[in-house]
Amino acid sequence: MKASEQKKLNLEVETADESAEVFIIDGRFTVVARGIGLRNTFSLSPGIYTVKVRVGFESREEHVVLLNKSEKVQFSRIHFPSPAPLADTGKTHEYHIDAAASESKRVHVNKGSGSSIFVFVRDWTPQEKSAARGKPNSKPQRGLKLLDAQGKVLVDLERESLSDKKGDPWAACNVQLNPGIYRLALELASGDLIEQTIVASKGWQTQVFLLQRSYGENCSDCRADLLGASILLSKSGFNPDDPHKRLVEAARLGLVNTRQVLPGDAINRILNGKFENPMLGIFGAHLLLADKQIKLDVLSIVVANLRRLLGENQHPDVEALAHRLGTSKTSYIFEHPPMLRRSWWQIVEATIDKQGLVPLNSMAARCAERIWGEEPWLQWMTPAQLKPEHSVFDVAMAFEPGIGREAINLHLRQLDLQGGNAFELALEEPPARPEGMAKNLVVKKKRSLRGGKGEKEAKTKSISLDVPTPKARKRKPKTRLNKSDLRMMVKSSGLPRANVQVLFDRYEQYKAASEAETPLDIKVKGE
Amino acid sequence: MAQNDKDYAVIIGIKSYPDFDKDGPLEGPENDALAFRDWVISPTGGNVPDDKEHVALIVSSKYQPPAAIADDARPMIIDVQGAFEKLQNKAEENAAKGKGLQVGRRLYIYMAGHGFAPRDDQTALLMANATRERTGAVYHILGQYTADWFFKAKYFEEIILLMDCCRELYPVMGLNMSFKQSIAPGAVDKVKRFYGYGTKWSRLSREKNINGARRGIFTTTVIKALEGGAVDADTGELTAQSLSDYLYTNMEKLLDDAEKKIDDIPKEPEIDYYPKKGKGFVLLNVPIPQYRVTLSVPPAALGKPAQILDGAKDYAPAETIAAVPDPWVVNLTRGKYLAQVLAAGLQKVIVVDGTGDVNESF
Structure with missing residues (x-):
């Protein structure tokens, strides 16, 4: 040997x-x-x-x-970059650390009591200047607003933050408010709006730390980097030396990189429900679920502890985790989207068995049509030309003219592969787009894609959008998808069940109108 | 040597996107797709027959003249999905002939171009006619979903998926999950898979000039690995594990110091393979390459006995010389070595990582 x-x-x-x-x-x-x-x-x-x-x-x-x-x-401490100016992290200055720590303990705007949201946004430029990077953004908080759950501006962070333009500028705003759901909104130079949910929990300060990112080709396109946000929870202001905050940040990066990065004792603390930092519990649960290191009976301990810390039926991300235990384990209805993307996809999947989980005209249903960004935060984008108060119908068919079509085409392709008749809903763009965003919809009948000899335009019909008048219907449209179709459409469209049902109902109406060969006089909402 | 006529490949490289090109065109995807195709059909590489039945190559330059507007741009989903549907048809033909519902041994799927990640578990390659407002089901193809479809259907014994895309941020508009699900018994345990993704690049960082051509960093590293860089120097086997380890270790080496400091530029790929036990599975057997190592020797050590010890073989001597010259040039296989001139009290760790020749000094 x-x-x-x-x-x-x-x-x-x-x-x-x-x-x-x-x-x-x-x-x-x-x-x-x-x-x-x-x-x-x-x-x-x-x-x-x-x-x-x-x-x-x-x-x-x-x-x-x-x-x-x-x-x-x-190995000495690795200075990983973090938007939160924690000690021994990259991309920070001493004055950023000091400002975040001191301003988090002051109240800049008073809108209620019981909770607070602290937003600290800054720029950071490397010592080696590069032409691409340019000068620091003198107003890193440009375009940022804090909205209430209904979308009304609560605090204009651009105007109401305390800021310092020396060196790499920073801006801070600690808003005292009632516990509840809020939205952080960022208006880009293009006029597009990016939003995400921020939950303010009773007795906690939700701390949002942001660096800068370029959303276009020019310096004027630089804005707060919502995608890379660091969001922490604290009971007593920001402590840059808190080792738990460092662990939470590492866990967030673990979600971004899809790597389980929690050490054994942290895992034990999470699994035994003995953690006191809720974000560690939420991130940790998702990391362990992705790594298949957590069983459902243990997850229930984690959820119980999170509810103890943040309140029962209060935090959408906690209740999304509860759904993994079974739909009967929570009565929470998701009027508003959660903070994490992973929570969202769990909720969407749960709507297959529980239709009312995301109500049709809720904010969550509306934002489902506009999901944007990437791990870990759930964000949605409203483009400049769309009025935010449009209903889900208009959002679906006007802003995202494809989404109804895509979902329907998907279903059609399934039918086609199964040997059924294939229809393709093509969209004809009118020469100008009126305020009501009217569209013409052309239905073309195609040969089957498999084994077919190409497209043959057998019949065309122009139909404008919206609900047809009852007399135009020759047959009653199917109003409910079967479970298997529903599952397929929810999974592929990424939309909650109620949204999918609406789109499919529309498809049924279009099919009925086509078969009736009766031109429909349909008005778009808002005209 | 007999060709691997039971292996198939669908290789997609899209560089022309009329709606995105105004922000700066991507040049690398087509170069990368062609380079990967060259490896697939090479007798010393994949050794797959170079014919349309076995290799579907879908690249922008195949569609001339280039489209001025997105609506006309190709390849579109019908071009790409058609290549996969042909394989599905082949399985059905084989079943009709009594050969079972299967196609062959190995399927290579390669995708390069603009991409986005609508979900954390899915990465999509956008079609040429995609726009910022049109990324839905008929404007992209999902890498993992497509590879998983073939593995679950057990049409092949092995699936190799490689995606080299830049990451865009677009609204999520629904996923292209349009294949009717087909699950064969035992597929999960029997079908071997290797999925490699270099898909978190920004547009600027995905590619650079490599040997005079725009090339993706991930694909360049993959091909170096497959050409022998990742081969086990003891067995000559290139396994899923050795390929994975090579990619994790060496992708960063193509970046310069300034690029390494940029967070947006990923330093590692994402890899998943099955089975995970031991070395995974053997992708191919390759002649074990050797690399030229040039070691500068200081005057104090000249003429003295020297050794290079293999750090993976219990420090067995890989090279021995009675009187070391300057420079001392040797050929070594991939590995970590300890060079020493004991009489001069000199030791040096030499790392031959498989990316090329090595220059070191004591």
Whole structure:
């Protein structure tokens, strides 16, 4: 037997981060061991190894020669970039840290009591200036507003924040308010509006930290980076040295990178319901669910603790997690979207079995048609030319003229593949777009795509949108999809069940109108 | 050597997007698709027969003249989906001939172009006629959904999916999940998969000039790996695990120092493969390449005995010399080595990572 098969040596790796991922890569570049946390000891055969430590998007490497004795490697704290100006993170200045800590403890705007939302937005420019980056944004809070649940402006953060333009500018606003659902809205230079839910929980301060991002090609397109937001919860202002905040930030980056980055003791705290930081519980639950490290009976402990901290039936993301336990485990109705995308997709899927979960004319149903952005936050975009008070019908058929068509085409393709008749709903753009956004809809009958010899235009009919008058109907349209069709359409369209049902009802009406061969006089809402 | 006539490939590289090109065209996707196709049909690579039945190559330049407006731009979904439907038809033909509902051994799916991630578990390649307002079901193809469809249907024994797309932020308008589900018994356990994604690039960061051509960083690294960089130097096998490890370790090496500091530029791909036990599965056997290592030796060590020890083989000598010259040039396989001139008290770790020749000094 070779000496190496008998002799194992210890390699001890010390990091300075609870959430540091540690990879041991052997002489053949194979990852032979992994760990997470402050201290990991690996038992290895003699050889040359690379130790790689990663936190967020930052990593460090060191080669280690394990020859005839155990070795120890230490890594200093990795300054991963974070919009929250935590100590020992990248992309921050001392004056940002000081400002965030002090301003979070003041009240800048008083709109209620019991909770608060603290928004701290800043710019950060690297020391090495580049032409692409340009000067710092002197007004990093430009275009930012805090809205109430109904969409009314509560605080114009652009005007009401305290700001400092020296160096890399920052702006801060701590709004004292009643617990509840709010929206953070950002108006871009193009006039488009991006929004996301911010939940204010009783007894907690919700802290939103933002850097800058370019939404276009010009410097004037720079605005707060909502996609990369860091959102923390605290009972007593922002503490840049709080190690739990650092762990929460690492967990957020874990969601972005789809990597489970929580160390063993943090996992145990979450699974035993012994965490006191709700965001760690919410992020942690999602990370563990994605990594299949959590069973439903344990998830119920996590949900129970989150409800203890944030209130029962108060936080949409907590109640979305409760839905994983079964639809009877929560009575929460999602009038408003949750904060996380992962929560949203769980809710959408849950509507297959519980139709009223996302009511049709709710904010959640309306934003479902406009989901935008990427992990981890759920955001939606309203383009400049659409009035925000349009109903879901108008949003579906006017702003997103394709979405109804896409959902319907999808269903048609299914029919086609099953050998049914294929219709394609094509959209003819009128020369000018009137205020009511009227559209003409042309129905073309096509041959089957499989085995067909190409498109044959057998029949065309022009129909304008909206609900047909009853006398135009020759047959009563089907009003309910079967469960299997419903599941397919919810999954593929990404829309809650009620939205899908509306689109499908429209399709049925169009089909009825086409078969009736009767021109319809239909008006678009708002005309 | 007999060709792998039971292997098939659908290779898509879209560089022309009339609606997006005003922000700066992508050049790399077509170059990358062609490079991957070259590897697939190469006798020392995938060794797949170079014919239309086995290799579907769908690239922008195939459609001439280039479309001025998005409405006319190709390839469209019908071009791409048609390639997959042909494979589905082939399975049905085989079933009708009594050969079972299957197509072959391995399916390569390669996609490069503009992409977006409508869900955290799905990445989409946008078609040429997509616009910022039109990204719905008939304007994109989903990589994982398509690969998963073929694995669940068990039409192939192995599925290799590679996506090299830049990441765009668009409204989510519904996913193209238009294949009727077909689940074959035992598919989950029997069909081997390797899915690799370099899909979090911004438009600016996805590609750079590499050897005079615009090339994607992810695809360039993949091809280097498949050409031998990722081969196990002990067995000559290129496995799912060795490919995955190579990509994780080496993709960053194509970035310069300034690029490495930019958060928007991903340093690692996303990889998933099955089975996960041991080395995964063997993708191919490749002659074990050697790399030229040039070691500068200081005057104090010249003429003294020197060794290069293999750090993966219990420090067995890989090279030994009685009187070391300057420079000392050797050929080594991929691995980590310890060079030493004991008489001069010199030691140096040398890493031969499979990306190319190495220059080091004590």
